[in-house]
Amino acid sequence: MDNTVGSPPTSRRSDPVTTEVKNQNGLVLTSHYTPTSLLRNVPEYITGYADGEGCFTVTFNRKLKANLGWEAKPSFSVSQNEDKRQVLDIIQKYFDCGYIRRDYADKTVKYEVRNHNDLMVKIIPHFEKFPFLSGKKRDFELFKKICGIIDRKAHLQKDSFIKIVNLAYQMNGSGKRRRPAKEIINSLR
Numbered sequence: 001m002d003n004t005v006g007s008p009p010t011s012r013r014s015d016p017v018t019t020e021v022k023n024q025n026g027l028v029l030t031s032h033y034t035p036t037s038l039l040r041n042v043p044e045y046i047t048g049y050a051d052g053e054g055c056f057t058v059t060f061n062r063k064l065k066a067n068l069g070w071e072a073k074p075s076f077s078v079s080q081n082e083d084k085r086q087v088l089d090i091i092q093k094y095f096d097c098g099y100i101r102r103d104y105a106d107k108t109v110k111y112e113v114r115n116h117n118d119l120m121v122k123i124i125p126h127f128e129k130f131p132f133l134s135g136k137k138r139d140f141e142l143f144k145k146i147c148g149i150i151d152r153k154a155h156l157q158k159d160s161f162i163k164i165v166n167l168a169y170q171m172n173g174s175g176k177r178r179r180p181a182k183e184i185i186n187s188l189r
Contacts, residue, residue: 023095023096024094025096027093042090042094043126043130049078049087050091050127050136051133051136053079053080054076054077054078054136055076055078056075056076056140056143056171056172057077057143057168057172058074058167059072059073060073060165061073067189068161069187069188070161070187070188072155072164072165073114074114074116074119074146074147074150075112076098076113077113078091079106081108082107082108082109085100085109088109092111095122095123095126097113097115097118097122098111098112098113098114098115098118099111100112116150124143128144139171142170143171146167149163150164158189161188162185162188165181165184166181
């Protein structure tokens, strides 16, 4: 499906162009620096970009007021060097949610979505419609299961929270966790 509005200007692939594309919510995005071949395929481009630079993750934080003493916070992020921030701007405009922030730990900028409704309504449906073709697909499927558990409020039950912990610890095999899964599970109330 072609998402462009009108006919794209003719140019060489590397020439900057001005063109428009509709995002999944019907908002028109204008780009002054992206090749037309990219804009014709923005959804596929975003999936491909997220495949290389994106991350689905779930963080666990102690929260004394929480029923089980812990909270699970899923998020989707894409990191990039500062000089390529415009790609993150396109992604943010396309999804019409999330924020861009500096990540001082690795000296990059990061597009991040933490809002559960945005994850359920915008992020997950996008990657279902434009799926990953690599190992990132497995992480996405685990992430989607976790978000579904949270969406049904089942994460408030101990057995479901344990399931979330176990699923999350299967994601991002090369990533580093601050706490062992057993520490979280053994300290649930």
